Amino acid sequence: MSCCSAITTPGHMPMSELEELKRRSAQRAAAYVQDHMVLGLGTGSTVRWLIEELGRHTDRQHLQVVSSSLGSKLLAQQAGLCVVEPDVIDHIDLVIDGVDQIDSRKQAIKGGGGALVREKILAEAAEQVIWIMAAGKRVETIEDYTLPIELVPFSHPFVRRTLTNRGYGATLRMQQDSAFITDNGNLILDVRIPASRSIQEAHDELVHIAGVVETGYFHIEAMCITAETTGVTIW
Numbered sequence: 001m002s003c004c005s006a007i008t009t010p011g012h013m014p015m016s017e018l019e020e021l022k023r024r025s026a027q028r029a030a031a032y033v034q035d036h037m038v039l040g041l042g043t044g045s046t047v048r049w050l051i052e053e054l055g056r057h058t059d060r061q062h063l064q065v066v067s068s069s070l071g072s073k074l075l076a077q078q079a080g081l082c083v084v085e086p087d088v089i090d091h092i093d094l095v096i097d098g099v100d101q102i103d104s105r106k107q108a109i110k111g112g113g114g115a116l117v118r119e120k121i122l123a124e125a126a127e128q129v130i131w132i133m134a135a136g137k138r139v140e141t142i143e144d145y146t147l148p149i150e151l152v153p154f155s156h157p158f159v160r161r162t163l164t165n166r167g168y169g170a171t172l173r174m175q176q177d178s179a180f181i182t183d184n185g186n187l188i189l190d191v192r193i194p195a196s197r198s199i200q201e202a203h204d205e206l207v208h209i210a211g212v213v214e215t216g217y218f219h220i221e222a223m224c225i226t227a228e229t230t231g232v233t234i235w
Contacts (some may be wrong), residue, residue, distance in 0.1 A: 002093075008152065015069060017229070018134055019045075019049075019085075019224035021134035021135060021227040021229070022045060022046040022049050022051040022098075022132075022133075022227070022228075023053075023080065024087055024227035024232055025046060025049075025132040025133055025134060025212065025225045025226065025227035025232065026032075026046055026047070026049035026050035026052075026053055026054065026096075026132050027049070027053050027152070027225060028063055028225050028227070028232050028234075029050060029096050029132045029225050030050060030053040030054055030057070030134075030161075032055075032094065032130060033054060033060065033063065033094065033096070033144025034062040034063075034095075035059065035061065035062050035063055035228070036062045036063070037063055037064070037093040037094060037107045038055075038064045038065075038084075038089050038091060038092050038093050038094075039063060039064070039065045039066070039067050039092070039093065039094050039096065040064070040067075040068065040092045040094065040095035040096070040097075040122035040123070040126055041067045041068060041073075041076060041095075041123070041189065042068050042072065042096060042098055042115070042122075043067075043069040043071060043072045043097070043098075043113040043114075043115035043118075043121065044070050044097070044098040044112065044113040044115075044121055045098070046074060046098035046132050046133060046134070047072060047097060047098055047132075048095070049096055050096055050132065051072065051075045051076050051079050051081070052079060054076075054081060054120075055078075055079025055080050055081060055225060058079065062082075062140045062199060063081065063082060063094065064082050064083075064084045064089065065083055065084070066082050066084055066085070066086055066089060066092065066149070067083060068097070068118040068119045068121075068122050069113065069114075069115040069118060069183055070183050071113075071115075072115075074219070083106075087136075091125075091127070092122060092125050092126040092127065092174070093126070093127055094126060094127065094128045094129075094130065095123050095126040095128070095129045095130070096127070096129075096130045096132060097119055097122075097123065097130075097131060097132070098110075098131065098132055098133055098137075099131050099133055100145070100216070101137060101138075101139045101142055101145045101220075102131065102133070102135070102137055102138055102139070102142070102224065103138070103140065103141070103142045103218075105172065106131075106219065106221075106224065107142050107199060107200070107217070107218075107219045107223060108131065108142075108218040108219070109142060109145055109146075109147055109148070109199075109216050109217065109218075110148075110216045110218055111147075111148030111150075111188065111215075111216030112148070114173070114180060114182050114183075114188055115182070116148055116149075116150055116188075116200040116214060116215070116216040117150050117182070117184060117186075117213055117214045118183065118184075120214055120218065121172065123218065123222075124220065126203060127182055128223070129221070129222040129223070130219060130222065130223045130224075131222050131223070131224045132225045132226050133194070133224070133225070133226050133227070134226070134228075135226060135227065135228040137226070138226065139178050140198050142196060142210070143193045143195075143197070143199050143202075146190040146191055146192055146193075147190070147193060147199065147202060147203070147206070147215055147216055147217060148173070148188050148189070148190050148215070148216040149188065149189050149191055149206055149212050149213075149214070149215045149216070150182055150184070150186045150187070150188055150212070150213045150214055150215075151187050151188075151189060151211050151212050151213060151221045152187075152211045152213065152216055153185055153186065153187050153213020155209070155210060155212070156172075156189075156211075156212045158210070159195050159209055159210075159211050159212060160189070162184065162209050163189070163206075163209075167194040167196070167203070168189065168191050168192060168193070168194060168202075168206075168220070169191070169192035170189040170191045171190045172187065172188075172190070173187070173189065173190055182190070184213070186213060191206065191215075192233045193214075196199070199217055200215070200217070200219070202215075203215045223235075
């Protein structure tokens, strides 16, 4: 059996080993969620496992969740969670979200699911943040990976020219045959960072280009939960 062969877990249909690792990291993170909390939910495949896990707990009747995307909001509602809007809460106790890549300094790239702006808003507002991931998300050189930026559609040609003039490469994110549109009605460019810049320097430069709403660079204090075939590591 190869490492990517389907495996069976109790209560689940057969799944790939990668999905099983995502489920394990989400399951461990769910243990930090307590009743009466306001929980910020991220977006993505690993968070879907978290939502499923939380939906099975009937002892958290006063848990409120605020979601970073319409997709996560729908999944949370289907799981029976109490979903609230940001204007009815005055704090966020905990945010749990996945990452696309992260390095040893906990510099992370997010935005693969297209929700980077709302994810960053929730993460910066939270008292505690937990990143959940399968093995393989931790990387040596984070600058080797593309950095998503969300931008206002009107600004697209102007931002593209500015990026080219400054040595960046950029690809417009697509969904089937059309440009991907975020829940905020914006576009996403996946940007290649020049070798002369660190990811922090790139973020600082990109976020100040007119029309760019935010980048997918995250560097905040967070607990990381990584699931590997040998067990779950918290770092």
